Amino acid sequence: MAYLPRTRVSTKSFISLFITTLLTSTLSLPEELFSLEIGTKIRSDKQSLMSVASDFGNLTKSTPAAVFYPSSSHDIAGLIHFSYTHSTPFFISPRGHGHSINGQASCSDGVVIHMESLGQGRADRINVSVANRYMDIGGEQLWIDVLSAAHAHGLGANSWTDYLHLTVGGTLSVGGISGQTFQHGPQISNVLELDVITGTGQQVTCSKTHNQDLFNAVLGGLGQFGIITRARIPLSPTPEKVKWIRLIYTNIVAFTRDQECLISVDENERLFGFLKYLEGSLLMDQGLIGSWRSSSFFPKNDMEKMAQLTAKHSLTALYYLEVVVAYDEDIAAEVDQELELLLDDLSFVPGFVFTREVTYVEFLDRVHDGELKLHKTGQWQVPHPWLNLFVPKSRILDFDAGVLKGILGSDKANGPILIYPMNKKKWNSKMSAIIPDEEVFYTIGILRSATNDDLEKMLEQNKKILEFCTMEGIPFKQYMPHYTTKEAWMEHFGPKWDKFLDLKMKYDPKGILSPAQKIYTFLLEDDFII
Numbered sequence: 421m422a423y424l425p426r427t428r429v430s431t432k433s434f435i436s437l438f439i440t441t442l443l444t445s446t447l448s449l450p451e452e453l454f455s456l457e458i459g460t461k462i463r464s465d466k467q468s469l470m471s472v473a474s475d476f477g478n479l480t481k482s483t484p485a486a487v488f489y490p491s492s493s494h495d496i497a498g499l500i501h502f503s504y505t506h507s508t509p510f511f512i513s514p515r516g517h518g519h520s521i522n523g524q525a526s527c528s529d530g531v532v533i534h535m536e537s538l539g540q541g542r543a544d545r546i547n548v549s550v551a552n553r554y555m556d557i558g559g560e561q562l563w564i565d566v567l568s569a570a571h572a573h574g575l576g577a578n579s580w581t582d583y584l585h586l587t588v589g590g591t592l593s594v595g596g597i598s599g600q601t602f603q604h605g606p607q608i609s610n611v612l613e614l615d616v617i618t619g620t621g622q623q624v625t626c627s628k629t630h631n632q633d634l635f636n637a638v639l640g641g642l643g644q645f646g647i648i649t650r651a652r653i654p655l656s657p658t659p660e661k662v663k664w665i666r667l668i669y670t671n672i673v674a675f676t677r678d679q680e681c682l683i684s685v686d687e688n689e690r691l692f693g694f695l696k697y698l699e700g701s702l703l704m705d706q707g708l709i710g711s712w713r714s715s716s717f718f719p720k721n722d723m724e725k726m727a728q729l730t731a732k733h734s735l736t737a738l739y740y741l742e743v744v745v746a747y748d749e750d751i752a753a754e755v756d757q758e759l760e761l762l763l764d765d766l767s768f769v770p771g772f773v774f775t776r777e778v779t780y781v782e783f784l785d786r787v788h789d790g791e792l793k794l795h796k797t798g799q800w801q802v803p804h805p806w807l808n809l810f811v812p813k814s815r816i817l818d819f820d821a822g823v824l825k826g827i828l829g830s831d832k833a834n835g836p837i838l839i840y841p842m843n844k845k846k847w848n849s850k851m852s853a854i855i856p857d858e859e860v861f862y863t864i865g866i867l868r869s870a871t872n873d874d875l876e877k878m879l880e881q882n883k884k885i886l887e888f889c890t891m892e893g894i895p896f897k898q899y900m901p902h903y904t905t906k907e908a909w910m911e912h913f914g915p916k917w918d919k920f921l922d923l924k925m926k927y928d929p930k931g932i933l934s935p936a937q938k939i940y941t942f943l944l945e946d947d948f949i950i
């Protein structure tokens with residue numbers, strides 16, 4: 421492949437920039453930048469830098485040169501264009517809500533774009549078109565705001581994330597998955613059009629039919645090809661009320677068999693129309709009591725019943741399958757009937773069915789309450805050594821035995837451990853997101869909170885989990901991958917690696933964007949210190 425990345429900052433100039441840093445607060449940024457209008461929107465005071473130094477993972481710290489507070493996408497295009505055309509281009513990284521785990525939105529010695537500035541004080545960053553059943557959303561908007569705006573019209577997105585305080589641009593850069601994915605695909609499968617500012621500073625509108633290669637590259641593209649400033653997503657009518665059901669299992673075989681059966685229900689089947697969500701979790705003995713995901717769901721008495729169940733079977737954990745069905749008054753009787761038939765066919769522990777009736781909005785925003793509680797007790801800003809994997813269905817029992825029952829074993833979970841299947845056919849293989857090559861695969865979210873005391877142990881366990889999968893030949897993929905070597909990235913992308921490089925060359929030829937993903941930067945490492 422004719423491919424030679426252009427060297428940007430030599431070691432010598434890096435050192436001289438470093439010295440400049442000590443003298444001025446504007447670090448490595450060229451002085452001409454500050455005579456432009458966009459220059460007035462750049463800050464490098466301590467407070468600005470501190471605000472973007474870390475992320476939800478609380479595992480990494482970085483020192484960007486500055487933070488950019490754009491008021492329009494035009495500002496962003498201007499900044500990128502400036503860097504792109506300058507003799508010493510600098511790195512630029514959009515930061516959505518900073519909910520990455522391993523510093524992926526950071527930018528050492530470059531400029532972090534505070535995306536949320538785009539929407540500040542502006543009412544025109546979310547437009548709902550009721551007639552066309554779609555919505556235009558600024559890339560910096562949070563999904564919770566998407567929910568409110570659409571719900572006002574009885575409409576909603578098809579595909580959500582569990583937690584809604586994430587930006588649209590941030591989740592579309594990774595995939596965006598939750599209990600709707602089996603049915604509607606991830607969020608990236610539910611986009612009609614995007615406005616993107618590429619690594620050359622060009623603003624491009626793209627869709628399935630127009631600038632298709634950029635559209636597919638950006639979706640799941642880890643910020644490597646451009647900055648999403650607008651997304652148009654389709655809307656569908658949503659229920660007002662739902663029934664939220666959890667079924668308890670002691671046995672992984674029954675648990676996964678029932679999950680797989682539910683996600684393969686043919687679209688013609690009546691229940692499939694009512695089903696709005698399907699997930700599953702490991703319920704560790706004690707672990708989830710008091711955790712942000714379950715504490716408000718299971719009444720205390722029932723938690724005790726479950727503890728007895730675990731003891732009786734000498735288990736370290738139970739599983740629960742979670743579904744949500746539309747339950748508006750006019751269909752309630754019909755849904756009850758369908759549900760009864762369905763439950764008859766499933767193999768959960770008899771009697772262990774837990775049901776709540778809530779509004780659909782309450783359900784979708786379910787994680788936020790827990791967040792607020794953890795904020796109060798200072799348990800939100802702790803290290804989160806999260807690990808997200810996609811594991812093919814054919815190896816899920818091996819994974820359960822080796823990891824869930826093995827490596828994690830009898831540890832207190834201290835955070836949710838998600839396990840639920842999705843259908844490959846709902847993903848678009850032309851997009852950048854990488855999934856296993858099997859019709860059905862599971863997402864495994866090991867979403868633990870750590871203390872300074874047990875962080876090392878959890879990181880070590882994560883390493884062991886990856887090693888176990890590799891040794892056992894389980895063809896897993898990381899979701900929101902975190903790799904630091906070229907070989908690991910090549911392995912991750914597999915046959916799509918060459919295409920990734922071609923597209924990177926086309927849309928961000930100088931490797932300016934989202935360097936902290938560490939995918940492309942190694943190509944420059946002879947000359948650039950990361």
Ligand SMILES: Cc1cc2nc3c(=O)[nH]c(=O)nc-3n(C[C@H](O)[C@H](O)[C@H](O)COP(=O)(O)OP(=O)(O)OC[C@H]3O[C@@H](n4cnc5c(N)ncnc54)[C@H](O)[C@@H]3O)c2cc1C
Nearest residue numbers: 516517518519520559581582583587589590596597643648
């Ligand atoms: C509590 C919590 C719950 C979560 N739940 C889910 C879930 O249910 N499902 C799920 O799929 N994920 C979930 N995530 C993961 C989340 O989707 C990703 O971490 C996502 O990247 C976070 O969005 P953000 O807006 O904070 O992005 P950031 O962390 O700010 O950025 C992520 C990456 O995208 C790039 N980026 C940011 N904005 C843009 C843009 N506009 N255009 C191009 N690139 C951009 C950044 O440079 C960076 O590389 C969860 C995370 C947390 C902390």
Ligand SMILES: *[C@@H]1O[C@H](CO)[C@@H](O)[C@H](O)[C@H]1NC(C)=O
Nearest residue numbers: 474475478479480481801802
């Ligand atoms: C983690 O969070 C704590 C509390 O907010 C903070 O003091 C610490 O600097 C953070 N560490 C990292 C690596 O971000």
Ligand SMILES: *[C@@H]1O[C@H](CO)[C@@H](O)[C@H](O)[C@H]1NC(C)=O
Nearest residue numbers: 544545546547556557558650
């Ligand atoms: C919403 O509509 C207004 C008026 O047409 C337009 O200026 C704005 O850019 C739109 N917002 C988005 C996110 O598309």
